Amino acid sequence: MPLDSTRLRQILEQEKKLDYSNKSVFGGLDLFLANWFGQAVSQISQPSRLKQLRKLYPPAFSYGTLSPQEREKWIDSLLTFVKQDDAPQSSEKVIDTAKESSVARKTLSPQTATAASLDSPVTVIKGIAGALSDRFARLGVRTIRDLLYYFPNRHLDYSRLQTVSQLREGNDQTIMANVWEVRPTLLGGRRSTEATLGDESGNVRAVWFNNPYVARQMKSGDRIVMSGRVKIFAGRPVFESPEWELAEDRELVHTGRLVPLYPLTSGLHQRQVRKLVKSVVDDWASKLPEFMPVQILRRLTLLGLNKAIAQAHFPDDAQLKDHARVRLAFDELFLLQLGVMAKKRKWQTEQPGIPLEIDKAVLERFISSLPFNLTQAQRRVTAEIVGDLSRPVAMSRLLQGEVGSGKTVVALEALLMAVANGYQGALMAPTEILAGQHFASVCSMLAGMGKADSKDESLCVFSGITAKPLSIALLISDVKGSAKKELKEKLLSGEIDIIIGTHALIQKEVGFAKLGLVVVDEQHRFGVEQRSALRQKGYNPHMLVMTATPIPRTLALTLYGDLDLSVIDELPPGRQEIKTKWFSPAQRESAYRFLRKQVLEGHQTFIICPLVEESDSVQAKAAIAEYERLSSQVFPDLRLALLHGRMSAADKERVMVAFHSHECDVLVSTPVVEVGIDVPNATVMMIESADRFGLSQLHQFRGRVGRGAAQSYCMLMAENPSDIGRLRLDIIETTQDGFKLADEDLKLRGPGEFFGTRQSGLPDLRMAKLSDIAILEMARAEATRLFQEDPDLKTSENRPLAKELSRIWPQKSGEWS
Known part of the structure; x- marks a missing residue:
């Protein structure tokens, strides 16, 4: 099969212009060459050509160790080799088809090869048996298609190759080195592995704690690529439990590139998942049908689906990773928009509405x-x-407005x-x-x-x-x-x-x-x-x-595209600003004194705790324990009540009636008070572990006070907030506008946490961030345009999109099939 050598030739020509100085690629040519030759080996089927390639690039080859004269000679030989393999562009389609036909041979067992499809269970893939498939199922991965859309949480940048002498403590770093010695050892009483490696600039030690298996997999004389965090021990650099793999004639997976980190569950490991996903991406991404209309891809300069999937998992560089995310995020939001628009049209056209005469x-x-x-x-x-x-069309309208609007x-x-x-x-x-x-x-x-x-x-x-x-x-x-x-x-x-x-x-x-x-x-x-x-x-x-949850307009139009939008963006005159302050642990007694003073003046107060009962795994105040502590130690002379979600409806109602009628002074509650409590006499909202809540929820709590004539206060208690938690507290202290807070909340937390609960009936969002307003608006504009031109997706170029919509929105499949 012909090689894609365009990028290789560009880099080699650049290397010539730089007088063979090994500077045409950042960090040197060796890592790039290892990747290119690894891909080349998998694409060449002729034994004679493969032999030529191996002669050009033997296992221990290092461009960096060659003299300028040797580099010149070697580059000329390589360019001669790739020129023999040049092929016209018109054959690309045939090549892709040939590659796809080899999928079954490479990843599937002979019994399943002929019948496998993208919707086949993952068990048809070599290496995924019953127990492993159960673990993937816990992550929602059941089919080959699911595995292709099982995206990493993030990537480690192991792409910059360094020499041993350039290693510094701290950051993730990558070297290509020879293994001088590898042996099992005991570290901290646990069976581990220790290795000594080196390149032309020096030697480095690597240890794998509690992992004796590396000593069996690695051997002296191997040439490996190793990536990980370096520490300085006794004045010398040491890699601690790094990723490594042989610098063979194949593409690197675990090192020397942007390396994916996947969400895991018990029994799954990064190397294992990475290896499986890489084989499936290589063999199956090309079989995903492109459903996006060509004019949209061109207009927005989006990557093709096959390339976007491959680059989302194993990107060539950071720029391609970003392009892949944009394409896949656009897909999700675009399909979501088309779905909710169709739902709105169905409601409004399948049955006539009830026109009311306005009295x-x-x-x-x-x-x-x-x-x-x-x-x-x-x-x-x-x-x-x-x-x-x-109108004779059924109204579908979302009314947004702050608490008290x-x-x-x-x-x-x-x-x-x-x-x-x-x-x-x-x-x-x-x-x-x-x-x-x-x-x-x-x-x-x-x-x-x-x-x-x-x-x-x-x-x-x-x-x-x-x-x-x-x-x-x-x-x-x-x-x-x-x-x-x-x-x-x-x-x-x-x-x-x-x-x-x-x-x-x-x-x-x-x-x-x-x-x-x-x-x-x-x-x-x-x-x-x-x-x-x-x-x-x-x-x-x-x-x-x-x-009452302020939702940024673009987000509201995306999630609730089936609804028209109205906003009450004005509070009634006289609504006061609620004074808000974050209290450190050292200021807790001062906060309690202020709360007591408000109660003695005839007012009432809320104290919110994130949990019902104490938890070993979550360091946060629990309502039941806090109620008992406050009642016996802090406010024994005040009337306290307890409210939480596990109480019966009758008990909750009884507590609320008592608080509303001022039969108690302090209500200790879980977030059940976020909605539905209107007590004009309440002037203080104290929120424990405030850094654990999002801005929108904190704003909802704050809205429970300030409903009467007296000045009201919101006291934010946080023991040891993270940087993000501290930022949230700073923002809520200085901002009273719910819509501004909602915008900030989306940036800090993302849509899942923003809403607290998943929107049932809507497709999952794996790649899209609803805080990415540019992609949101782009998706909405394109969906609106397409819906106006071809709402039933009947044209031939839109049929693949109709098929994908039927898959994403199965409950609506009749509308597009």
């Missing part, structure tokens, strides 16, 4: 009955929602419009506490507009608001037996106009007479399927989803 009189009466004025942002968002409701008022306006048109509305919240507070809040706001005919813990009925009495119900687990049964019957018969609840609303036995509007609060805590389940309770009802 402006009811709307204005409600707004004028409120004890406060709406902000301009609330009025703008109301107009956007009302506009959606009046007034999202519930806007949602209630929409619910009133549904009821005024004879439809029912549903509001789903993530916790029973929050559902209960929504119920209380809605009933309180409507009390100024109409007359309460009846009211109990789970049902309110008002007259004078709409043509017939308006009933609002609460459906949570605390509603028991006959009361729950009666509530469900009224909901099904249409007697209940607005229902507020938790996941209970999507249970099979809950039915509606005429559901017209669905409101989902704290959107990111529900998966796509849960939203859909509630929507399916009606005939394509309008949907409004709300979140």
Whole structure:
């Protein structure tokens, strides 16, 4: 098979211009030549050509040890050799096909070679048997395709070849050397290996702790490439447990290059995984079909898929590694965008929506009955929602707004419009506490507009608001037996106009007479399927989803591309800035004195702990132990309460009611308070192990205070924060804007931690970082363009993309196949 010698010739010509000084490649030519000859051997099938190659590059060859005259002669011989092998470009396609046909011979057993495909289980690969396949399965790797997309976490830069005399303590370094001696030894009472190696500049010692096997694998006289961390011992450099491999006629895998480090699980080891992935990448990456339309690849100058996969694992250099990441990240975000756009179109076109007649009189009466004025942002968002409701296309809108920005008022306006048109509305919240507070809040706001005919813990009925009495119900687990049964019957018969609840609303036995509007609060805590389940309770009802978690606009449009976006970016007048400070361990007593002073002035305080119970593996404050310590040692004279996620709904509700009615002074809680607690008398939020939380979550905690007239405070306690933790604390101290904090949070933590829980129903993101705004915007722009031109992906050039979408979004495969 012809060799790709373009880069080799360029470097050799450059070496000629530099008078054979061994400077055409940084660090010298030897490492580059080892890589090139390693690849060349695997590509040459003619015995005579292979013999010529081995003569040019024997095992102990080192360009660096040659004189300038010897180098000139050797380069001329090599250039003559590669010129004989030049082939026209037109044969490339044939060459690739020939290479692919040899895949079965190289990586698969004879029994599986003919039937294997990218979706075959990894057990068809030589070296992966039952136990090893189980370990890969724990990492989500079950097929050959999965292994190709099993990307390294990072790469070690072992690409710069040095001489022994250039070794310095500290950084990762690479040498090519001869093994003078290797022997088993005892180090710290454990069987280990010790070796002495050298090049023309000197000798170096290497030790492999608790690893006697190296002494069996390496032998005196071997020429090896070795990479790792160097320490100085007794004034001399020593490699400690370095990676190594023979400088043979093949491409380096573990040393002398950018070396991948993969995520592992118990029983898997880096060398083992690296070797397996390298063989699969070499033999199977070329079989991945290119699905991206050619015009997009050209317009964005993206790498081809085959090359991107290979370079993501074993990059030739840092630049190609970055290009590979851009291509693969773009793929993920582009496919995600197309999927959510198709979902939105399906909702809006498969069934007609419910156009609502906007009763402006009811709307204005409600707004004028409120004890406060709406902000301009609330009025703008109301107009956007009302506009959606009046169209014969189902509304799908995401409403973002800080804690206290007034999202519930806007949602209630929409619910009133549904009821005024004879439809029912549903509001789903993530916790029973929050559902209960929504119920209380809605009933309180409507009390100024109409007359309460009846009211109990789970049902309110008002007259004078709409043509017939308006009933609002609460459906949570605390509603028991006959009361729950009666509530469900009224909901099904249409007697209940607005229902507020938790996941209970999507249970099979809950039915509606005429559901017209669905409101989902704290959107990111529900998966796509849960939203859909509630929507399916009606005939394509309008949907409004709300979140108090500020999400950067581009990220929101990417993850929730099926939703239009509204933002309440203005807080009601009078909302104060919450004074925020990070306290060091030495300032803990001062913090406790301040907290006590606030309680003695009649206020209440929160103390947040990251864990429910203490853990040996996590150094963080635990709520139960901290509650007991504070109660007995720090604040024995104050009234403390405990709240955590393992408590029953009834117990949590009882604690919250007690705290809300000021029956206790200090609430020690886990992050369950992140949403759903509104206590205007609370003025202090103390957060233990604050460095363990992300900026967005810290901001949510802080939003629990500052809801009354008194100045409020957020106290961040951190024992020994990491550099990233310290940076987070500095940012939250000085920034009150939730959207700025969300941007910073994405940069520091990434999307998985940003949301706290995985977005069920969305494809996994292996390579994309949602903090990479440039790729996000590029993917959204291209997806929008393609969706406008060919939404069903029917053209011949888009059919491969349709096939890939069906694989990525299996629940939607009917739309593209």
